[in-house]
Amino acid sequence: MSISDKRLKVTLVKRKFGRAPGHLQCLLGLGLKKIHQSVEIKDTPENRGMINKVSYLLKVEVI
Incomplete structure (x- = not known):
């Protein structure tokens, strides 16, 4: 399973x-x-960058 999967x-x-x-x-x-509100998104470098920028506002779970 690659990171994008x-x-x-x-x-x-x-x-x-x-x-x-x-x-x-x-x-x-x-x-x-x-x-x-919750959303499911792909694990891409772009999404990870946005998550890192606002990580203090979020809860993240790997599915």
Whole structure:
């Protein structure tokens, strides 16, 4: 199983209000709009970079 075959479940656990504009764009790029919303995304370097940037707002699980 290569890295691109894996999936991640990402959940927004903290409020996004008052955050830096770049961090808000990362959340939208991940498909997260509301608190406690979860999305399943591919495990790619691009997605990992966005997750690392806003990791303090997220809960990440490998599926």
